[in-house]
Amino acid sequence: MAAxxxxxxxxxxxxGLLYDERMCAHATPDGExxxxxxxxxxxxxxxxxxxxxxxxxxxxxxxxxRLRVPLLDSRCVALKAKxxxxxxxxxxxxxxxxxLMKDISSKKYDSSRDKIARKFNSIYFNKGSSESAxxxxxxVIEVAEKVASGELNSAIALVRPPGHHAEHGEAMGxxxxxxxxxxxxxxxxxxxxxxxxxILIVDWDVHHGxxxxxxxxxxxRVLFFSVHRFDYGTxxxxxxxxxxxxxxxxxxxxxxxxxxxxxxxxxxxxxIAAWDHVLLPVAEAFDPDIVLVSAGFDAGLNxxxxxxxxxxxxxxxxQGRIVMALEGGYNLRSIxxxxxxxxxxxxxxxxxxxxPEMQPFESTWxxxxxxxxxxxxxxxSDIEDVDELYGTVSSVDVTQAAGDVLGERLLKMKxxxxxxAMKSISSGSSAEQLPSDSVEExxxxxxxASKRIVDLSFTWRSVSSRIxxxxxxxxxxxxxxxxxxxxxxxxxxxNKLFVCFDLGQADGMNIPCCGSRDPSPPSETMxxxxxxxxxxxxxxxxxxxxxxxxFLNPEINYNEKSYICMYKITYVSCNYIYMLLILEFxxxxxxxxxxxxxxxxxxNRLEQFNDVLFQENRLVLEDGKDGNIESPDSxxxxxxxxxxxATNKALHLEPIKDSWYxxxxxxxxxDDLPILTMTCPSSDxxxxxxxxxxxxxxxKTYAATLIRGLVEGKQLDAVEAAGYINSAAARVL
Numbered sequence: 001m002a003a004x005x006x007x008x009x010x011x012x013x014x015x016g017l018l019y020d021e022r023m024c025a026h027a028t029p030d031g032e033x034x035x036x037x038x039x040x041x042x043x044x045x046x047x048x049x050x051x052x053x054x055x056x057x058x059x060x061x062x063x064x065x066r067l068r069v070p071l072l073d074s075r076c077v078a079l080k081a082k083x084x085x086x087x088x089x090x091x092x093x094x095x096x097x098x099x100l101m102k103d104i105s106s107k108k109y110d111s112s113r114d115k116i117a118r119k120f121n122s123i124y125f126n127k128g129s130s131e132s133a134x135x136x137x138x139x140v141i142e143v144a145e146k147v148a149s150g151e152l153n154s155a156i157a158l159v160r161p162p163g164h165h166a167e168h169g170e171a172m173g174x175x176x177x178x179x180x181x182x183x184x185x186x187x188x189x190x191x192x193x194x195x196x197x198x199i200l201i202v203d204w205d206v207h208h209g210x211x212x213x214x215x216x217x218x219x220x221r222v223l224f225f226s227v228h229r230f231d232y233g234t235x236x237x238x239x240x241x242x243x244x245x246x247x248x249x250x251x252x253x254x255x256x257x258x259x260x261x262x263x264x265x266x267x268x269x270x271x272i273a274a275w276d277h278v279l280l281p282v283a284e285a286f287d288p289d290i291v292l293v294s295a296g297f298d299a300g301l302n303x304x305x306x307x308x309x310x311x312x313x314x315x316x317x318x319q320g321r322i323v324m325a326l327e328g329g330y331n332l333r334s335i336x337x338x339x340x341x342x343x344x345x346x347x348x349x350x351x352x353x354x355x356p357e358m359q360p361f362e363s364t365w366x367x368x369x370x371x372x373x374x375x376x377x378x379x380x381s382d383i384e385d386v387d388e389l390y391g392t393v394s395s396v397d398v399t400q401a402a403g404d405v406l407g408e409r410l411l412k413m414k415x416x417x418x419x420x421a422m423k424s425i426s427s428g429s430s431a432e433q434l435p436s437d438s439v440e441e442x443x444x445x446x447x448x449a450s451k452r453i454v455d456l457s458f459t460w461r462s463v464s465s466r467i468x469x470x471x472x473x474x475x476x477x478x479x480x481x482x483x484x485x486x487x488x489x490x491x492x493x494x495n496k497l498f499v500c501f502d503l504g505q506a507d508g509m510n511i512p513c514c515g516s517r518d519p520s521p522p523s524e525t526m527x528x529x530x531x532x533x534x535x536x537x538x539x540x541x542x543x544x545x546x547x548x549x550x551f552l553n554p555e556i557n558y559n560e561k562s563y564i565c566m567y568k569i570t571y572v573s574c575n576y577i578y579m580l581l582i583l584e585f586x587x588x589x590x591x592x593x594x595x596x597x598x599x600x601x602x603x604n605r606l607e608q609f610n611d612v613l614f615q616e617n618r619l620v621l622e623d624g625k626d627g628n629i630e631s632p633d634s635x636x637x638x639x640x641x642x643x644x645x646a647t648n649k650a651l652h653l654e655p656i657k658d659s660w661y662x663x664x665x666x667x668x669x670x671d672d673l674p675i676l677t678m679t680c681p682s683s684d685x686x687x688x689x690x691x692x693x694x695x696x697x698x699x700k701t702y703a704a705t706l707i708r709g710l711v712e713g714k715q716l717d718a719v720e721a722a723g724y725i726n727s728a729a730a731r732v733l
Contacts, residue, residue, distance in 0.1 A: 013320070015346045016146055016155030017054055018139050019045050020081035023160050025128025029114060034124065035330040036174040041158055044326075047336035048076075053343050075347055077152060083131070084138035084182060091185035092178055092215045094169040101176050105130035118690065121172040121237070133161055133176035137183075140325045144183040147321050148194045148290055154322040154346045156295075156339065162327040164209035164294045165237060173207065173237055180294050180325050181215045187290065188221055197221060200288035200317065202279065203228070204271070204310060205296020205327045207235070208242035208258065212294065218252040223286045227274050229299075230260030232644055233654030238683060240654025244371045257282060259371050262363045262644070270364040271299070271306035275313050277368050283317050290321045297329030297338040307338055311345045322346065468523070469642070470670055471609055472564040472677040474534060475550030476702060478709030480525065483567060486612045488519045516611035522567035527713055528675075530667055534562040534728040537680070538660065539694045542618075547699030548729070550706070552679040554650055554663055563715050563724070564667070566675060569608040609676065610635040616678055617659035637664060642674055652681050660684075689733045697729040 024038035048054030053075050089098050104113060105127045117125045136159035143155035163180055165173030180201060187196040201216070203209035203226040216222035229235045230242050240246075248256035259274045283291075291314050297307065314322055324342060329335035345351055477483040532555070536548030552562060613636055636653050645651050645666035656662045660680060667675040687693040698706070703725050710721040 013153040013346060013348045014151075015076045015343065016079045016143050016152040017048070017076035017158070017343070018079040018081055018143050018155070019054065019158045020135060020139065022081065022128075023132045023135050023139075023158075025126075026132035026161055027126055027128065028124050029126040036161065036328075038160075039332060040330065040335060041160055041326075043332040043336045044158055044339045047340050048343065051340055053340060053347070076156075076343070079139075079143055079146065079155065081135045082138040082142050083134040084141055084177070088141060088186050088190065089137055089177055089182055091189060092168065092181045093166075097169045097171070101133050101171065102130050120170065122174060123171050123176075129161070129176065135159070136161060136163065137177040137179045140179040140183040140323070141186050143325075144187055144290070144292065144323045145191065145194070147323050148187055148191070148196050153320055155324070156343060156346070157323065157325045158339070159326050162296070163325070164203055164205060164212050164296070164327050165207070167211040167214055172211075174328075175211065178211045178215060180292050181212050183323070183325070184216070184222055184292055196289045198223070198286060198288045200225065200283055200286060200291045200314075201294065202226075202291060202310070202314065203294035203296070203327070204299065204307065205294055205329075206299040207296065207328060208237060208239070208260075209294055209327075210237050210239050210241065213241065213246070213256055213258075216252065217248055217256060218250045220248075220251045220255050222252075223255045223257070223282065223288065225257045225259075225279055225282060227259040227271065227279075228261065229264055229266070230258075231263060231648070232641070232651050233657060234648070234650065234652045235264070238652060238657070238681070240657045243654055244367065255286075257371065259367060262367060263361075266299075266361065266364060267358055268306045268309075269358045269360045272309050273360045273364055273368060275306075275310050278371055279310070280313055283314070288318045290318050290323065293322060293324045294327045295324040295339075295342070296327035297335045298331075308341055308345050308351055311342050312351065315345075467639070468568055468570055468673055469609055470526075470566040470673055470675040471522075471569050471612060472528070472530075472566045472667055472675050473709075474552050474562055474564050474677065474679075476544075476705040476709070477567075478563070478565040478713065479705050480565075480709070480712070482705055482709070483565075484521065485515070486615050487516045487521060487569070487608060516608045518570060518608050518611075522569050524568040526566050526670070527715055528564050528566060528667075528670075529561045530564055531556050531558045531560055532562050532665075533557055533560045533733075535688065535695065535731075535733065536698050536729045537684070537688055537693060537695055539696050544699050544702040547702055548694075548696035549660075549698065549702065551660075551684075552665065552677065553685055553733075554665055554679060554682050555685070562728075563710060564675075564677065565709060565713055566670065568673070569612075607635075610637055613637065613661070613664070613678055616661045617656055619656065619659070637676075642666075642676070645676070646674065657681070685733070695729075695733070698725065 019041065024041055027038055028034045045054060086098055086102075100116075103109065104116065104125045109116065109125075113125045117123050139159050140157045140163075143152075143157045146152045147155050157179075159179055161174055161176050163175045163178040163182075166175035166178040166181075180203075184199050184201060187194060187199065199222050201209075201212060201222060201224045203212060203224070206229050208228040208230070209224070209226050213224050213226065216224055226242070228242060233240050233243070242258055242260055244258050244260055246256060246258060247254055257278065259278055261270065293311075293314070295307075299306075311322070311324075324346075326339070329338065473483060477486065530552075533553035535551050535553060537551050538548055540546045541549055553560075636655060637651075641651055641664075645664065649666050651664045651666075653659075653662045653664065661678040663679050663681040665677050665679060667677060669675060684693060688695055697703075703722075706725055707718060707721040710716045710724065711718055715721075716724060
């Protein structure tokens, strides 16, 4: 069962509310409509006044009439907006960033303001941006300070521009300063007299709070909890660190918890499941002194039950000291209703919660279980039962059982007030009961396990069943000898036992390929044309020298036609053998540590498609000293990823998000087998279009390789193939 929430304070609540019309001065420079617009604040303010919740502090009668605000008594305490001082902002932002944000609205930037804005990701500036940004950051400091001091029980800061995407040295995602991060740092570092030693930041905006996470990633004084849409790394901000695997580093390890939804259909039932099964036990273990909510209201439309449930749960912690700072939310009616509902909960109005009619998605339970395992153990490897590791999470009971494990472990954690390092009281698991003098013995057992994994891996690998896909190439791999370099090695390859041997090398290549662990050639080859635009990007490559290389625009365009050569290759082996190996070790009394399970997983899933993907993105290296091959610790594509792509048509691989070919496209099926290719993410296409990334014609040797592939594949003659390449290189996006 999920952990039970503490009882919220029962005394009459003093709730602060901050609004300042000056924060509406930040707007698009040309007056064009934009999701993050001044009317977001005004619609909330109008709703709160109409319901008698808001204070009209600082509003003249004329302003009240202009905003159509009735003159009713307010229930909240009016708070004044203040600009943040540089030294407080500098605790989380660079001096260069602060100076630019403060000066961007000045006259000296009148001619360059728009150009500078285009250098950032989803940012605009105008003459009111600087003041609005300073007021937003300062206002969250103001309300947080009053709540922390006990002057108020809780508070709501109606601020804009929002903040949770803003990073140390960069504005992005409509955010200029990270308002919540500035306030959290202020409480911890500038006001020790307030006694705030531990802060829980809850970010329920539909987008991941990438900036906040990075600012406290190594800080155990801040527990950052974010529930957001992830879509396997394709949803904004499309950064891999929004995954549940990112749990903090160094002293902050375990203090960063992401609940990343796999799709955009999650509703009240899914969010409430996240509150009950993850947030509650985590907050109980952490025992914060204050809760800061990055309150984005873009996850729902006219449905705010999940937000109310979340606030009710959080009131049971930190003596009910909650600060809500506005983040996203762009439907004016929805955001106004959502903030009003949350304000009523903070004010102590009775709230009858009815269970949502819909049940959480199966994917929700799967995500929650994965989060639980990481939150409680630091990895998915700290599981004793194979069914826990690979069991399908399809019922509430399974997740509740996992919730009990998380609750037991996290509720036993204590926070050392002196060094703020996590400690764990021994529980019933064998690993936790190891005495200090048995570390050497445990280490030896791990070595034995690792040796047996190596001994057995090739045996099961040779007999395991294979699953095939079509790998589609639109670039140099259209020429089969070039593709075979990726499979069998070029110049220095390796066979099934990783023994290096000499092979040929495709013409024009400056760097040889390492080959695949499975060097068998493709079982079949065929050609198709697909409705995607071929382009040549980047200025040079280590392999081909000066000149662009081929990419497919991920977007479908039925006016375009690009040739692909398809190779039938393997991508995954059966999980059954993997589980048998774990059971054999378990029955032998050998405890498998995290590295052992990772290696088993690697042998289980790493096949030709992953090997090609690794080499295409230059993730496989050869040690110059002894010739050993170093490759990533885990595969990137398996059965679940292919199933996801069959529905969503693409998957941006977050572990290699900065690589050139990190976006895997699903191009349909042939003989009931999926057709996959790898190209750049859509964000790179935008950069090619804007000129941030260069478009460049291919080198002669690279173009010749593509032409040979098209000609030998009997798709075009030499003249036609050259025209096809030249046309793709010459056309603008």
